[in-house]
Amino acid sequence: MKRFLAARKAVSLWLILPLFTVASPSLGQDKAEQENASLVRETELKRKPFSDATTATTLPQSLNIHVLSRQSSWLQIRAQEQIGWVKMFSVRFTGHTESTSDSFAGTKELFNLITTGSSGSTVTTASRGLDENKFSDPTPNPDAFATMQSLAVSKTEAHSFAKEQNLREQQQDYLQISTSGSGGKS
Amino acid sequence: MNKLTTSILLLSLGIACSGCGSNQSFVFNNIDIGKGLSALEHTQDALTEVDETAEIALGREIATNLLGVAPLLENQEVQQYVNRVGRWVSIHSDRPELPWSFAVLDDNSINAFATPGGYIVLTKGLLLTLNNEAELAGVLGHEISHVLRRHHLNALKKASGMSALTEITDLILTANEQSTESLKLITAGTELYTRGLDKEDEFESDRMGIVLATRAGYDPYGLPAALQTLEMINPNDAGIAMLFKTHPSLDERLSRLDIAMASGFEQYESLPSAKERFTRTMAGIFSGGK
Numbered sequence: 372m373k374r375f376l377a378a379r380k381a382v383s384l385w386l387i388l389p390l391f392t393v394a395s396p397s398l399g400q401d402k403a404e405q406e407n408a409s410l411v412r413e414t415e416l417k418r419k420p421f422s423d424a425t426t427a428t429t430l431p432q433s434l435n436i437h438v439l440s441r442q443s444s445w446l447q448i449r450a451q452e453q454i455g456w457v458k459m460f461s462v463r464f465t466g467h468t469e470s471t472s473d474s475f476a477g478t479k480e481l482f483n484l485i486t487t488g489s490s491g492s493t494v495t496t497a498s499r500g501l502d503e504n505k506f507s508d509p510t511p512n513p514d515a516f517a518t519m520q521s522l523a524v525s526k527t528e529a530h531s532f533a534k535e536q537n538l539r540e541q542q543q544d545y546l547q548i549s550t551s552g553s554g555g556k557s
Numbered sequence: 558m559n560k561l562t563t564s565i566l567l568l569s570l571g572i573a574c575s576g577c578g579s580n581q582s583f584v585f586n587n588i589d590i591g592k593g594l595s596a597l598e599h600t601q602d603a604l605t606e607v608d609e610t611a612e613i614a615l616g617r618e619i620a621t622n623l624l625g626v627a628p629l630l631e632n633q634e635v636q637q638y639v640n641r642v643g644r645w646v647s648i649h650s651d652r653p654e655l656p657w658s659f660a661v662l663d664d665n666s667i668n669a670f671a672t673p674g675g676y677i678v679l680t681k682g683l684l685l686t687l688n689n690e691a692e693l694a695g696v697l698g699h700e701i702s703h704v705l706r707r708h709h710l711n712a713l714k715k716a717s718g719m720s721a722l723t724e725i726t727d728l729i730l731t732a733n734e735q736s737t738e739s740l741k742l743i744t745a746g747t748e749l750y751t752r753g754l755d756k757e758d759e760f761e762s763d764r765m766g767i768v769l770a771t772r773a774g775y776d777p778y779g780l781p782a783a784l785q786t787l788e789m790i791n792p793n794d795a796g797i798a799m800l801f802k803t804h805p806s807l808d809e810r811l812s813r814l815d816i817a818m819a820s821g822f823e824q825y826e827s828l829p830s831a832k833e834r835f836t837r838t839m840a841g842i843f844s845g846g847k
Binding site: 445462465499500501506509510515519522523524525526532537538539540541544 | 617618620621622623624625626627628629636637640641642643644645648649653656657658659660664665666667668676678680682690744747748750751761764765768771772773774775776778781782785786788789790791794795796797798799808811812814815817818821822823825826827828829830831834
């Protein structure tokens with residue numbers, strides 16, 4: 372996490388977003404420090420983001436941790452004065468709680484934090500939410516729908532778009548319905 | 558809804574009754590997309606009795622209502638970008654020929670809506686919570702999956718107290734142009750988004766969404782990463798209240814994905830997240846856009 376950001380006071384998210392969008396370097400990892408996260412299970416802290424990497428230590432369930440960055444399914448964290456990697460599903464973010472005193476930032480530049488002074492930390496959307504009355508008593512907007520239709524992309528265009536980033540198609544079956552775990556492997 | 562639109566809808570639904578779709582396996586680039594669907598057949602119910610044309614006609618009316626909730630984001634580059642990502646993901650589904658199209662509403666709240674037939678509307682607020690293209694692909698994959706499995710049609714059937722979707726089409730078909738029955742159906746289909754779907758439908762869309770994003774070549778952990786981001790937002794925030802009200806808890810969704818992705822997905826960890834392209838495009842929102 373960029374420390375200077377942690378010092379900001381109750382700045383609207385939507386005002387600081389442009390700053391980050393423009394100022395953030397493009398990195399392979401999402402660099403930001405997230406405090407107010409905890410472990411949902413006993414978890415091995417790995418030296419590197421790989422299952423067969425060396426285990427630095429085993430961290431206990433419910434331990435509060437600091438998330439530094441993410442790389443695919445791995446989160447780089449700081450805990451018990453060590454830095455290492457844990458599986459993302461071992462972590463739950465609890466940044467919205469008011470029980471912590473630390474300010475926090477999101478795991479990403481675009482949606483980093485706003486602090487709220489001494490009351491702890493929170494993230495806000497600066498939104499009042501969509502008006503539910505507009506769903507129950509709708510006002511159709513056919514002009515907007517026409518615009519939406521005009522935005523539709525052809526398969527050819529989609530393929531070109533994917534090629535720009537070397538997105539390589541994969542073969543993966545839908546996952547079986549199971550509560551006991553059965554990741555489908557093609 | 559004007560008379561012309563009503564007529565188009567009625568005509569489309571009339572066509573619907575003349576032919577009933579079936580869930581067929583689809584082969585794309587030698588990938589058998591339909592393979593693995595057998596485990597999901599339980600939700601098919603009587604929905605295959607509804608022709609795709611009728612589904613699209615109903616969906617476009619609901620989408621037109623959704624677009625009345627907030628204005629479109631006036632940024633052509635972002636709108637095109639979301640359509641390109643969404644179309645690329647949809648190509649890897651078992652219904653690639655639907656008229657998939659996507660629109661971003663200029664609203665800071667966080668939500669996304671999928672209507673029958675392949676029309677997907679999301680908010681600017683949701684876009685800005687995301688960190689990279691893989692996360693967007695995962696989120697759109699989730700929405701696309703709602704369409705694939707006809708979750709909203711199924712919910713509309715239940716909400717209407719009907720035993721089969723054909724009852725809905727029959728109801729509309731027997732209504733004359735002065736009838737408000739078809740309009741009621743479309744309004745009910747719009748109001749549905751404030752009530753939410755069956756929790757199992759959401760879990761299913763999560764599972765399918767990560768698969769679609771993976772097939773499209775993205776880091777499959779984009780969707781769970783996006784869900785973890787939402788955990789950071791104060792649940793009392795008005796901008797996310799509707800999403801929380803209409804979906805299972807984030808903790809439960811992440812726990813389900815944890816189980817679903819427990820094996821077989823490590824092989825995809827090197828797939829790209831296309832962060833730079835995403836960040837570059839989103840920057841346009843703040844620079845005035847085009």
